[in-house]
Amino acid sequence: MTTTNVKAPELNYDHYSTDKYDQDIINSIPFHKELHETLLAFIEHKFDASKTYSILELGTGTGITSRIVKEALPKAEFDLVDFSRKMLSGARKKMGTNNVQYIFGDYSKLTFTKKYDLIVSVIGIHHQNRKGKKALFRKIYSLLKPNGMFVFGDLVTHKNPQKAALNQALHFHHLVEKATDRKTLEEWAYHHYVLNDLASIEEQIEWMRRVGFHVKTLLLKVNTALLVCKKTSKSGH
Numbered sequence: 001m002t003t004t005n006v007k008a009p010e011l012n013y014d015h016y017s018t019d020k021y022d023q024d025i026i027n028s029i030p031f032h033k034e035l036h037e038t039l040l041a042f043i044e045h046k047f048d049a050s051k052t053y054s055i056l057e058l059g060t061g062t063g064i065t066s067r068i069v070k071e072a073l074p075k076a077e078f079d080l081v082d083f084s085r086k087m088l089s090g091a092r093k094k095m096g097t098n099n100v101q102y103i104f105g106d107y108s109k110l111t112f113t114k115k116y117d118l119i120v121s122v123i124g125i126h127h128q129n130r131k132g133k134k135a136l137f138r139k140i141y142s143l144l145k146p147n148g149m150f151v152f153g154d155l156v157t158h159k160n161p162q163k164a165a166l167n168q169a170l171h172f173h174h175l176v177e178k179a180t181d182r183k184t185l186e187e188w189a190y191h192h193y194v195l196n197d198l199a200s201i202e203e204q205i206e207w208m209r210r211v212g213f214h215v216k217t218l219l220l221k222v223n224t225a226l227l228v229c230k231k232t233s234k235s236g237h
């Protein structure tokens with residue numbers, strides 16, 4: 001089953017120095033900083049820094065998100081997945097090798113044998129098509145321990161067409177404002193217009209609930225969302 005509209009080479013990450021990539025992802029995603037501040041505050045509030053949690057990250061990129069989680073939970077054990085070796089090499093620079101395992105591959109196809117306390121994905125699932133997203137939410141649910149949590153930050157769209165159109169315009173406006181040069185803008189605009197496969201926040205929450213998650217929205221600004229999805233012990237899955 002093909003669940004993604006892109007393969008790793010089409011994401012064009014291999015031409016990037018990972019430092020330039022860091023600047024570009026931060027600048028091109030509206031509220032990237034705020035999303036991570038919200039994620040950090042949530043993790044600090046809900047988890048105990050002295051405990052050893054097992055954490056899986058889907059679509060690690062250069063490790064911007066995992067480094068923040070590791071700062072909050074220094075004893076945690078991380079499995080970091082990406083289908084770009086270049087991106088994983090950037091993550092290795094930030095995360096090192098202590099309690100960190102790097103897994104190269106497509107998360108929708110990999111078989112995971114462990115169960116996790118926390119699964120994180122930030123700006124890492126929006127290339128999955130609708131079928132792919134639904135299947136992935138089921139897979140994530142099955143990989144969590146009872147009461148485990150999935151913290152999901154991503155670009156989304158909106159059910160209401162007027163709201164979707166307005167937020168799409170605001171997103172492109174952000175790209176025009178933040179791109180340092182024409183070539184960068186061309187790349188970001190192409191990525192957003194052609195490669196991204198966004199689903200509405202409303203549908204995604206519905207798919208998560210159907211799987212058994214209890215879902216709470218921590219942040220929703222323009223097309224950037226951060227959701228916390230808890231595996232409820234009474235859901236029977």
Ligand SMILES: C[S@@+](CC[C@H](N)C(=O)[O-])C[C@H]1O[C@@H](n2cnc3c(N)ncnc32)[C@H](O)[C@@H]1O
Pocket residue numbers: 004008011025026058059060061062063064065066081082083084087105106107108121122123124125127
């Ligand atoms: C845009 S980065 C986000 C990194 C970081 N969380 C952040 O917010 O800066 C997302 C990563 O997901 C990876 N990715 C996308 N689809 C994937 C898949 N199906 N399997 C594994 N990795 C995937 C991409 O290669 C990319 O490095």
